[in-house]
Amino acid sequence: MRHWLFHPLIFYPLAILLAAAAIVVSLRPQSWPRDPAPVVAERDGDWLVYEGEAFNSPDQGLEEVTVVRDYWGRPLRLRVAQTQTQPQPLPEDEGARILLAPADAALLNGKPVVVEISYNPLPVNSANQLALSLRGSADRAPWVTQEAPPETATLRFNLPPQAEVNAIAIRPISALQDMAYGLEITRIRIRPRT
Numbered sequence: 001m002r003h004w005l006f007h008p009l010i011f012y013p014l015a016i017l018l019a020a021a022a023i024v025v026s027l028r029p030q031s032w033p034r035d036p037a038p039v040v041a042e043r044d045g046d047w048l049v050y051e052g053e054a055f056n057s058p059d060q061g062l063e064e065v066t067v068v069r070d071y072w073g074r075p076l077r078l079r080v081a082q083t084q085t086q087p088q089p090l091p092e093d094e095g096a097r098i099l100l101a102p103a104d105a106a107l108l109n110g111k112p113v114v115v116e117i118s119y120n121p122l123p124v125n126s127a128n129q130l131a132l133s134l135r136g137s138a139d140r141a142p143w144v145t146q147e148a149p150p151e152t153a154t155l156r157f158n159l160p161p162q163a164e165v166n167a168i169a170i171r172p173i174s175a176l177q178d179m180a181y182g183l184e185i186t187r188i189r190i191r192p193r194t
Helices: 008-027 102-108
Strands: 042-044 047-050 064-069 075-081 096-099 113-121 129-135 144-147 153-159 167-173 182-192
Touching (some): 129 153, 167 182
Antiparallel strands (some): 042 047, 096 167
């Protein structure tokens, strides 16, 4: 006797549904890019901490940006790379930006800030410098650059005050121009400098 599940009116529609589900899952829609949006920082005393979920929706600017996600689409780390033949950052350059929520931005508005960026070097094409800028209402904001050793490290930046702060901008820099060189950002901590 044949099982009811193998009846053509049940089996074939069920097989089509399972095949469609397999195709949708293999496309991993949970990992598709998101529109840039402000993010709320976690608090650690006076520090605003951006990691994990805070890397969900950056504004990539002219840089190459990849959000490293787990299977379920949760953001883990942020990979930022300079584009091939990209020049040194100019004050009017936007860079790859983490957009700040208004409440977080208000804490940094008009104050000099300390920023700590923790990163992992990329295995093949790691940038050797990292530039940072606090973006706000001015079209021109200075970039502060530091050497980025080819090892997991945390760099500390002292940035000047900016009016109407709305983002923190990141630019990896490499002296080589033959491909995109970058870094994998694992955590960003910001606090007003006293």
